[in-house]
Amino acid sequence: MSVSVAFLPAEPPELELGVVKLADSSAALAVLLRATVHAAGESLRDISAVASWRAHREQQ
Structure with a gap:
């Protein structure tokens, strides 16, 4: 299942519901x-150890 980017405007285009x-x-x-x-595998970083996506963004 995929939802259009217009429905989730705050999410980066590489993410989907x-x-x-x-x-x-x-x-x-x-x-x-x-x-x-994911299949392209370029510039992927595992952020599992960070509490949340927002916390990850704050570290940048």
Whole structure:
């Protein structure tokens, strides 16, 4: 599932709204990196250790 950029104007164009499967097999909406961007693999940085996307942006 993908939502147009106009619907999420504050998100960078390489992100989209999607559905993820959780450990308990339920589903949740999440902001995801577009598959085409991930496949290209350029300039990707793992920010898992940072508390949130906003915290990551504040560090820059």
